[in-house]
Amino acid sequence: MVLDTDTISQQCLPKHVAIIMDGNGRWAQARNRPRVFGHKKGVDAVRQSVQFCTKLGIESLTLFAFSSENWRRPEDEVNTLMELFLFVLSKEVKKLHKNNVKLTIIGDLSRFSDSLRDKVDSAHELTANNTGLQLNVAANYGGRWDVANAAKQLAEQVAEGTLRAEDINEERLAEKMCMADQAQPDLLIRTGGDVRISNFLLWQIAYAELYFTDTLWPDFDEAVFAEAIACYVARERRFGCTGEQIKQLLAQT
Numbered sequence: 001m002v003l004d005t006d007t008i009s010q011q012c013l014p015k016h017v018a019i020i021m022d023g024n025g026r027w028a029q030a031r032n033r034p035r036v037f038g039h040k041k042g043v044d045a046v047r048q049s050v051q052f053c054t055k056l057g058i059e060s061l062t063l064f065a066f067s068s069e070n071w072r073r074p075e076d077e078v079n080t081l082m083e084l085f086l087f088v089l090s091k092e093v094k095k096l097h098k099n100n101v102k103l104t105i106i107g108d109l110s111r112f113s114d115s116l117r118d119k120v121d122s123a124h125e126l127t128a129n130n131t132g133l134q135l136n137v138a139a140n141y142g143g144r145w146d147v148a149n150a151a152k153q154l155a156e157q158v159a160e161g162t163l164r165a166e167d168i169n170e171e172r173l174a175e176k177m178c179m180a181d182q183a184q185p186d187l188l189i190r191t192g193g194d195v196r197i198s199n200f201l202l203w204q205i206a207y208a209e210l211y212f213t214d215t216l217w218p219d220f221d222e223a224v225f226a227e228a229i230a231c232y233v234a235r236e237r238r239f240g241c242t243g244e245q246i247k248q249l250l251a252q253t
């Protein structure tokens with residue numbers, strides 16, 4: 001089989017990449033700047049990652065932007081993150097739309113302000129029919145919340161008599177989880193040096209390859225992303241290709 005970028009894109013590359021974007025605060029502190037400076041810089045890394053996934057033809061990219069536990073951070077930082085989300089939703093969505101990206105925010109949005117929820121609704125509406133990269137941004141998301149939320153929906157169906165308790169199985173539950181309409185993540189990347197999942201997609205990453213890098217999120221660029229993908233491909237070895245070959249091919253894209 002000829003090894004070209006098309007073959008690699010279609011057969012070897014992960015269909016769905018999920019990323020725990022960690023290290024913004026430390027990146028800023030290392031520069032004697034406030035932590036929020038790191039979050040702002042982190043938006044550039046988000047942009048680059050979206051562009052890279054689009055270029056490679058990856059189907060879904062899921063980013064952990066704000067966990068259900070992040071509310072415990074200092075009020076100032078939480079407020080700045082909310083403003084940043086609003087800003088990104090206002091400024092970037094048109095660009096995403098132009099690039100055929102479909103944006104979906106996953107998580108419990110009930111705790112967000114009305115203006116943020118309105119922006120989320122408009123972004124969903126604007127990009128709903130796009131056929132390019134599916135970009136999922138996890139906000140006030142927790143893996144345990146996702147499972148509990150799915151269970152609650154099934155319980156409601158049982159209560160209203162449209163589902164029998166004995167018919168509940170993994171497939172039924174999976175249908176109610178976030179991103180049920182998408183391929184499950186093949187590759188989970190965590191930046192920032194910690195080696196844990198932090199209540200991210202607990203159900204969906206059951207079979208994902210895990211990749212941890214010390215790179216802090218604001219420094220996460222195409223080269224580091226390509227390294228993670230090369231590592232994933234080498235682990236999969238579907239065409240017996242090596243990480244080096246993939247890196248070379250990715251460099252040509």
Ligand code: FPP
Nearest residue numbers: 021022023024025026039042043065085088
């Ligand atoms: C983790 O770094 C990062 C976050 C909690 C926020 C991530 C948000 C962005 C990158 C900007 C907005 C993105 C989108 C998609 C709208 P940390 O603060 O935990 O870093 P630390 O571990 O060094 O303290």
